[in-house]
Structure formats: structure tokens, C-alpha cells
Amino acid sequence: MIYISQIVSVIRKDIIAELRTKSTIGAMLLFGLTIVVVFSFSFNLDLQEQKNLAPGLLWTAFIFSAILGLNYSFSSEYENGCMQGLLLSPIPRSAIYIAKLISNSIFILFSELVILGFFVWLFDVRFTMNWHWFVLLMVLGTIGFSATGTIFSAISAETRMKVFILPLLQLPMTIPVMIAAVEATSILLGKETKFTFDAWSTMLLVYDVIFITLSVMLFEYILEE
Amino acid sequence: MPRISSNVLLIIAAVLMLIAIYMVFIYAPTERTMGDIQRIFYFHVSSAWVGFFAFGVTFFYSAAFLKKKDLKWDNIAVSSAEIGLLFTTITLITGSLWARPVWGIWWTWDARLTSTLVLWLIYLSYLMLRNYIESETKRAYLSSVVGIIGFTNVFLVYFSIRWWRTQHPAPVIAGGSGSGLAPEMQLTFGFCLVAFTALYVYILSKKVEIGRAGWEIEDIYRTLDDK
Numbered sequence: 001m002i003y004i005s006q007i008v009s010v011i012r013k014d015i016i017a018e019l020r021t022k023s024t025i026g027a028m029l030l031f032g033l034t035i036v037v038v039f040s041f042s043f044n045l046d047l048q049e050q051k052n053l054a055p056g057l058l059w060t061a062f063i064f065s066a067i068l069g070l071n072y073s074f075s076s077e078y079e080n081g082c083m084q085g086l087l088l089s090p091i092p093r094s095a096i097y098i099a100k101l102i103s104n105s106i107f108i109l110f111s112e113l114v115i116l117g118f119f120v121w122l123f124d125v126r127f128t129m130n131w132h133w134f135v136l137l138m139v140l141g142t143i144g145f146s147a148t149g150t151i152f153s154a155i156s157a158e159t160r161m162k163v164f165i166l167p168l169l170q171l172p173m174t175i176p177v178m179i180a181a182v183e184a185t186s187i188l189l190g191k192e193t194k195f196t197f198d199a200w201s202t203m204l205l206v207y208d209v210i211f212i213t214l215s216v217m218l219f220e221y222i223l224e225e
Numbered sequence: 226m227p228r229i230s231s232n233v234l235l236i237i238a239a240v241l242m243l244i245a246i247y248m249v250f251i252y253a254p255t256e257r258t259m260g261d262i263q264r265i266f267y268f269h270v271s272s273a274w275v276g277f278f279a280f281g282v283t284f285f286y287s288a289a290f291l292k293k294k295d296l297k298w299d300n301i302a303v304s305s306a307e308i309g310l311l312f313t314t315i316t317l318i319t320g321s322l323w324a325r326p327v328w329g330i331w332w333t334w335d336a337r338l339t340s341t342l343v344l345w346l347i348y349l350s351y352l353m354l355r356n357y358i359e360s361e362t363k364r365a366y367l368s369s370v371v372g373i374i375g376f377t378n379v380f381l382v383y384f385s386i387r388w389w390r391t392q393h394p395a396p397v398i399a400g401g402s403g404s405g406l407a408p409e410m411q412l413t414f415g416f417c418l419v420a421f422t423a424l425y426v427y428i429l430s431k432k433v434e435i436g437r438a439g440w441e442i443e444d445i446y447r448t449l450d451d452k
Contacts, residue, residue, distance in 0.1 A: 148374065155367045159357040168350040169371060172343050173378055176385040183389065195388050203388075207381055214377060218370045221291050 006091045010099030011106075017076075018107065024072050025107055032065040032115035040122050054125050055185035059178055061115050063145060066108045067167050070149040073104050074157035093220035097150060101212065104146040104153075105139075112138055125189070133197065137184050140204040144177035145170075147211040154222045180204045231430055238427040241420035245413075253413040262326050267414055269319040271421035272312040273341065279309030279425060280348060280376055287372035290365055297437075299365035302372055303355065304432035306348050308425060313345045336387035343382045347375040 018024055039057050043049075077083040086096060116138075119125060149170055156165035184200035187193055249267045256263035286302035320338065321331045332338065351371050358364040406414065 148378075151370065151374070155354070155370065158363060158367060159354065160359075161357050165350075165354055165357060168353060172346040172350065173374070175343055176378070176381040179385045179389050199388070203381075203385060210377065210381070211374070214374055218291070218373060221366050221370055224366050 003092070003095055006095045007099045007102070010086075010091065010096060011103045014099070014103035015106070018103075024069050024076075025111060028065045028069045028107065028111040029114050031068050032061055032111055033118050035061045035064060036115060036118045036122055052186070052191070054119075054123060054189060055182045057123075058116070058119055058125075058185065059141070059182050061119070062108075062112050062141070063171070063174060063178065065111050065115060066142070066145045066149060067170055069107050069111065070104060070146070070153045070170070071156070071163055071166050073100060073150060073153040075153075075162050078157060087223060093223055094216045096223075097154075097215055097219040100154075101143075101146050101150045101215075104150050105142050108145060109138065109142045112142060134185065134188055137181060137188070137201060137204070140201060140208060141177055141181040143208045144181075144204055144211070145174060147208055147215060148173045151215040151219060151222065154219070158222070176207050177204060180207070231427075231434070234423075234427040234430055238420070238423040241416075241423045245417045245420035248413040248416055253410050254407055256410075259327055262323060265319050265323045267417040268421075269316060269323060270414070271417040272315040272319065274418055275421045275425045276309045276313035276316055276341075276344070278422070279305045279312060279429075280344065280379075282429075283309065283348075283351075283372050284376035287369035290369050291373075296361065296365055296440075299369065300436040301429075301433055302369065303352075304429055304436060306351055306372065307432065308428050310345065310348050310352065312421075312425070313341060313348070316341060317345065334386075334389075336383060336389070339386045340379060340383040344379050347378065351375060 039061070043053060043057070074083075077086060149166075152166055152169045152173070156162045156169065159165050180200040180203040183193055183195070184197050184204075187197045187200070245267075249264050253264065253267070255261055282305040283302045286298045286305065290296075290298035290302060320341075324333070325331050351368055354371060355364050355368050358367060
């Protein structure tokens with residue numbers, strides 16, 4: 001029970017800090033919008049091409065804006081010695097990871113929803129299946145992004161050249177997430193594929209479970225002095 | 226490692242590699258449809274095996290470092306990662322050289338090709354990461370975590386891409402009915418695997434020695450600074 005309330009308090013801290021500064025979400029949203037606008041200049045999609053290209057474009061916009069946000073998840077803690085405070089507090093390291101995982105997922109999911117809005121508006125995307133399946137996909141994919149993104153964000157915050165290291169580590173790591181999410185999305189848009197929507201979402205779930213478990217086990221070593 | 230056993234490793238690796246080259250180019254028969262280009266297969270698969278094995282070693286010693294917190298394990302992990310990267314590079318290049326005449330293309334987004342490329346990218350960023358961390362202990366901790374997560378990911382990458390598309394020739398050995406190599410080819414292939422593994426062990430022992438020599442030099446500098 002204490003463990004859960006510890007997690008909740010770190011999440012609350014992250015959300016309050018974000019609501020006061022609005023720095024991360026604002027940058028993520030603007031970046032997401034800019035990407036979608038650049039895409040719309042770069043690709044002219046008719047309805048047929050849409051099925052093939054839209055899922056990839058959408059998830060590319062998602063991952064890039066997610067990385068932008070993840071970059072500040074831990075590096076912001078190093079300003080004003082916040083990290084020291086966090087480490088000195090009687091909270092287990094794994095609880096810090098889980099809390100950061102959840103708050104990152106919330107921020108990323110929020111920016112994804114707005115990007116999706118822009119995308120549907122500018123590209124006129126139509127889902128042939130139910131919306132709630134896509135929401136499920138977004139949640140699973142976003143948790144996947146943050147599962148590895150949170151631990152890599154903590155790693156890159158400890159290096160010189162922070163901003164470069166995170167995408168270098170994160171992009172190859174999220175390839176399974178990207179493939180599964182893009183394929184499942186194109187199924188929702190009515191494309192015929194060899195594997196079903198269920199198979200791809202199970203793959204996302206497996207990715208999430210594996211990397212959350214591994215990260216919980218490994219996170220304490222990152223903050224080790 | 227003492228000098229003598231290192232020299233023994235060198236001799237074993239050198240002799241095995243020379244025999245391997247002889248077997249690949251002279252002993253093994255020419256393949257009927259592909260011709261001489263098929264001979265690249267012996268070195269291609271052997272390098273792929275060594276690359277993957279080396280990353281496995283990195284995974285193992287990264288975990289060992291996190292458990293024992295002794296930098297010598299980290300030294301082995303990073304040495305093996307560098308060699309793995311080298312052999313994975315060889316795999317990608319020889320594969321491309323083979324694919325051009327046989328498939329008519331240099332590259333295709335097939336499961337094995339793509340996961341090898343991703344493996345290559347992950348360990349390149351692993352080595353990059355190490356360059357950007359000043360403290361030696363910190364470097365060891367952070368890169369060990371990446372070494373473990375990265376290796377685990379390779380399996381998921383492989384399965385996700387396999388579902389996505391596949392073009393790589395099915396395993397020729399033990400790949401079900403209709404597969405199989407001529408006995409001479411099989412012998413050459415097996416021999417190449419052993420020779421490449423011996424080469425790997427020798428290079429690894431040298432790399433680990435260099436890492437240790439680096440620490441000794443640092444110690445000497447430190448004592449000089451104290452004086």
C-alpha cells in the first residue's frame with residue numbers, strides 16, 4: 001500500500017510541475033503539429049494511399065514527439081538539485097521508475113491525442129473499425145515507448161550530449177513497437193494483412209510486460225553512484 | 226592472461242583460419258545454381274554466428290558486472306561488444322555482396338537482415354553511449370543496463386519482423402525435407418564456425434588485455450601525479 005502511495009506522490013509531483021511550467025507538453029504538442037504539417041507538404045495522399053502510408057506517418061509523429069518529451073523527463077530533475085531530493089526521499093528506486101513510466105505515458109498519450117486530432121483533420125483519415133480499438137493500441141504503444149524510454153531517459157540524463165543519446169538508444173529499441181502498432185493501425189484502416197489485429201496487440205502487450213519487468217529490475221543500477 | 230597462453234591462442238586461431246580459407250576456396254565443391262558466389266556463405270554465416278555469440282557474451286558479462294560490481298567484467302563486456310560489432314559489420318557486407326548477384330538487390334527488409342541491422346545499431350549506440358560518460362564506474366553501470374536491454378530486444382525485433390515479412394533463405398541445415406548440404410560443404414561450414422570462434426576468442430583475449438593495460442597506465446599516471 002505504501003509502495004502505491006509513493007508512486008502516486010511522485011506522479012503527482014511530475015504533473016504539478018508540468019502544470020506550472022507547461023514546458024514539456026507545450027513543446028511536444030507544437031512539435032507534433034509541425035511534423036504533421038511537414039508531412040502534409042511532403043505527401044499528397046489519396047484514399048487508397050492513405051491506408052498504406054497514414055499509419056506509418058502517424059506513429060512516426062508519435063515516436064518523435066514522445067522522444068522530445070522523454071528527453072526532459074530526467075534531465076529536468078537535475079536542475080536545482082531535484083534529483084538529489086528524489087534520491088534522498090525514502091522511496092524505492094523501482095517506485096521512481098514506475099511513477100516516471102506512468103507520468104511519461106500520460107504526457108505522451110495526451111500529446112498523441114492532439115496529434116491524432118491534427119492528423120484526422122489535415123489528412124481526412126477514416127477508420128473502418130471501432131475507435132476504441134485504436135485507443136487500446138495507443139495506450140499499449142505509448143506504454144511501450146515509455147517502458148524503454150523512461151530508463152533510457154534516466155541513462156541519457158547522466159551523459160554529455162543528452163539530447164543525442166536518447167534517440168540513438170530509443171529508436172532501434174522501439175522497432176517492435178513501431179512495426180506492431182503500424183501494422184495493427186493499418187488493419188483498423190481496412191488493409192488486409194497476414195496477421196490479425198489481436199496478434200499485433202498481443203505483441204505490444206508482450207513488449208510492454210518484458211521491458212517494464214526488466215527495467216524495474218535494472219533501474220536501481222542507473223542511479224547508483 | 227599470461228603471454229604464452231595468448232600466443233598459443235594466436236597459433237590455434239591462425240592455423241584454423243588458414244585451413245578454413247583452404248577449405249572454402251579449394252576443398253568445398255562449387256554450388257550448382259549459384260556458382261562460386263555461394264562460397265561467401267561459409268564466412269557470412271560464421272561471422273553472423275560470432276557476432277551474435279559476442280553480443281551474448283556482452284549480455285552475460287553485463288549482468289555479471291551488475292551482480293559483482295567489479296570493473297573487470299565490464300571490460301570483458303565492452304571488448305566483446307566491439308568484436309561483435311566488427312563481425313556483424315562483416316556479416317552485413319558479405320550478405321549484401323551475396324544478395325546482389327543472387328537476389329538482384331543489395332538489401333531487402335527481411336527478418337534476418339533487418340534484425341541484424343538493428344542489432345548492429347543497438348551495439349553501435351551502446352559503444353557511443355560509453356564515449357559520452359566520464360566516470361568509469363558510471364559508464365560501466367549505464368552501459369551494462371543497455372547491454373542487457375538491447376540483447377533482449379533482439380528477439381522481439383526478430384519475431385516482429387518475421388511476422389512482417391521474410392525473404393532470407395530458410396535454414397539450409399536442419400531446415401526440414403529438401404534441405405541439406407553436400408558432405409564436403411557441411412564439413413567446410415562446420416570447420417569455419419570453429420575457426421571463427423577461435424579467432425573471436427583470440428581477439429577477445431587481446432582486447433581484454435588492452436583494457437587492463439589502460440588501467441595500469443592510469444595507475445602509473447596517478448602515482449606520478451602524486452609525486
